[in-house]
Amino acid sequence: MNFDMTKPIPDMQPWSAGFWEGTREGKLLIQTCGDCGSKIFYPRKYCPECWSGNLGWMQASGNAKIFSFSTAYSMVEPKFMDELPYTVAYVDLDEGIRMMTRIVECDPADIKIGMEVEVTFFQRGDFYLPYFRPAKK
Amino acid sequence: MSKGNIAIIGIGEVPTGTYPERKPWDIIYETCMEAVRDSGLHKNDIEGVVAVAPQAQPRLSAEISFGKLPEELGLKGCKDTVICNAGGASTSNCLRMAEHWIENGIARAVLIPHVTVHSTIPIPELVNFFAQAGVDLQWEYPFGSTYNIIMGLIANRYMHETGCTAEEMASVVTALRSWASRDPNSIFYKKDVPSVEKVLSSELLNSPLHKRESNVLGDGGCAMVVVSAEDAKKMKRPAAYKLGESVRYFSGSPVLRDFRKVGEGFKSTAKEAMAQAGIRKEDVSIWNIYLAYPLAHPIMAEALEVAPPGQAGKYFLQGRMSFGGDIPWSTIGDAVGRGHTGSGVSAATYVETARQLMGRAGERQVKNCRYVYQNTSGGSGFNVIATIWGREVK
Ligand SMILES: [Zn+2]
Numbered sequence A: 001m002n003f004d005m006t007k008p009i010p011d012m013q014p015w016s017a018g019f020w021e022g023t024r025e026g027k028l029l030i031q032t033c034g035d036c037g038s039k040i041f042y043p044r045k046y047c048p049e050c051w052s053g054n055l056g057w058m059q060a061s062g063n064a065k066i067f068s069f070s071t072a073y074s075m076v077e078p079k080f081m082d083e084l085p086y087t088v089a090y091v092d093l094d095e096g097i098r099m100m101t102r103i104v105e106c107d108p109a110d111i112k113i114g115m116e117v118e119v120t121f122f123q124r125g126d127f128y129l130p131y132f133r134p135a136k137k
Numbered sequence B: 001m002s003k004g005n006i007a008i009i010g011i012g013e014v015p016t017g018t019y020p021e022r023k024p025w026d027i028i029y030e031t032c033m034e035a036v037r038d039s040g041l042h043k044n045d046i047e048g049v050v051a052v053a054p055q056a057q058p059r060l061s062a063e064i065s066f067g068k069l070p071e072e073l074g075l076k077g078c079k080d081t082v083i084c085n086a087g088g089a090s091t092s093n094c095l096r097m098a099e100h101w102i103e104n105g106i107a108r109a110v111l112i113p114h115v116t117v118h119s120t121i122p123i124p125e126l127v128n129f130f131a132q133a134g135v136d137l138q139w140e141y142p143f144g145s146t147y148n149i150i151m152g153l154i155a156n157r158y159m160h161e162t163g164c165t166a167e168e169m170a171s172v173v174t175a176l177r178s179w180a181s182r183d184p185n186s187i188f189y190k191k192d193v194p195s196v197e198k199v200l201s202s203e204l205l206n207s208p209l210h211k212r213e214s215n216v217l218g219d220g221g222c223a224m225v226v227v228s229a230e231d232a233k234k235m236k237r238p239a240a241y242k243l244g245e246s247v248r249y250f251s252g253s254p255v256l257r258d259f260r261k262v263g264e265g266f267k268s269t270a271k272e273a274m275a276q277a278g279i280r281k282e283d284v285s286i287w288n289i290y291l292a293y294p295l296a297h298p299i300m301a302e303a304l305e306v307a308p309p310g311q312a313g314k315y316f317l318q319g320r321m322s323f324g325g326d327i328p329w330s331t332i333g334d335a336v337g338r339g340h341t342g343s344g345v346s347a348a349t350y351v352e353t354a355r356q357l358m359g360r361a362g363e364r365q366v367k368n369c370r371y372v373y374q375n376t377s378g379g380s381g382f383n384v385i386a387t388i389w390g391r392e393v394k
Helices: A014-024 A078-083 B024-039 B058-065 B068-073 B090-103 B123-132 B147-162 B166-180 B196-201 B229-235 B259-277 B294-303 B312-317 B334-338 B344-358
Strands: A029-033 A055-059 A063-072 A086-093 A098-103 A116-124 A127-134 B006-017 B048-052 B080-084 B109-116 B204-206 B219-228 B240-249 B286-288 B371-376 B383-390
Touching: A014 A029, A014 A055, A014 A127, A063 A098, A063 B147, A063 B204, A086 B147, B006 B024, B006 B090, B006 B229, B006 B344, B024 B068, B024 B109, B024 B219, B048 B068, B048 B090, B058 B068, B058 B080, B080 B090, B090 B109, B090 B219, B090 B240, B090 B344, B090 B383, B109 B344, B147 B166, B147 B204, B147 B294, B166 B196, B166 B294, B166 B312, B166 B334, B219 B229, B219 B344, B229 B240, B240 B259, B240 B344, B259 B294, B259 B371, B259 B383, B286 B344, B294 B312, B294 B334, B334 B344, B344 B371, B344 B383
Parallel strands: A098 A127, B048 B080, B048 B109, B286 B371
Antiparallel strands: A029 A055, A063 A086, A063 A116, A086 A098, A116 A127, B006 B219, B006 B240, B109 B219, B240 B383, B371 B383
């Protein structure tokens, strides 16, 4: 069977280019609205709260807490099989944004809901995906 | 919003299974002809066809979208046809479209068919379709998420918040399969009902989801004939009347789905649909739940106030939602019991709702079945549609 084994890169939109640009410099950026002050995730063309086009970026601390996670052992797409086991998580940034990510640099058995984590960037092609690892106190 | 405007008066269904030799159109013929015959109408009485979009089958979707079905079946009285796609919520939208056509005199009788043949889709295509459907291709898919993982994220959080145990979660499968083993249209008809131990001894796919807590893909199809409530009454035949409906949209991407809002949405839509139908929670004979994954059922049971907060897992483990229990629940066993036919499980759930209200559910027949709550949900759970059906209109 011919499975597409290419690892997917983010389907970038013109208005999210700034986010991915930031990751190349080791920065986790949050889109902000200059008119209503909203912090926006994921980045949009116009503010989803007030439809303003006056949008900019702020740098996040990179600190977050795990809201939930699931460690995969099997039944993922063939293109991800070589990475098993891996842990996908929702993390809540200190800035009030929830992202999907991977939890890395630890034993999956040690991962807990509420655990403090920090951002680290993982290169795939020309992109740097924001992954998270246990926070170094 | 609707109250007592339409009724399902005919149903047809083929058993879910793996039939690579069976063409989709073969299933369409069988189910549609059975449903029309069952309704007591003539084929030329069908004035509209509103089809459930078959997921992952682009050629069939195109054929149905562009009007082939009435021609193939020789529905000479057909005035129009359309396809509805909202994933698992497609069938609910077919019923809404039928209602609109019936209310506005566009059609007096509407046929709603669904067919899915998974077994002839090349596996790489199928795997890729289900990996990308309902998740964001920029913010979720690159991290290696799958439907199973999305469900794992929901279940892990629920278990963390409520203390629901792995055994309790596994017992949902036992409950759902207890209904499925008595359903001639299930892929697990007459098969052993797995015990909690057996579910938990199956492979851990991704925490906390075991293989037996995930779905087996199947081929299948069904059809319904819908007319106005007034016409249904005149026909003096067993029918299922749509009495109430309410809906909430949550989010397209799972990561943006606020878990609290989802629970609140499950709760409010049920209350609103029941209020519209003029019934109370205690009047509901069957909670016909469609969620695709067993691990989400305890969340739904608590939102519906069928079980107290944090207690739904115990209810399932005690067998209260199983066949013979005191809370008739998902009487085809949802996707894990029926076999997963794409958007077809929700269509099959409506057929079951009608079957129970018509008093024709055989061994699974719930005694004195008067009102059924039925929900659907699309994509990875972007919405919830709650409906109330009754065997008569007040
Ligand atoms: Zn704004």
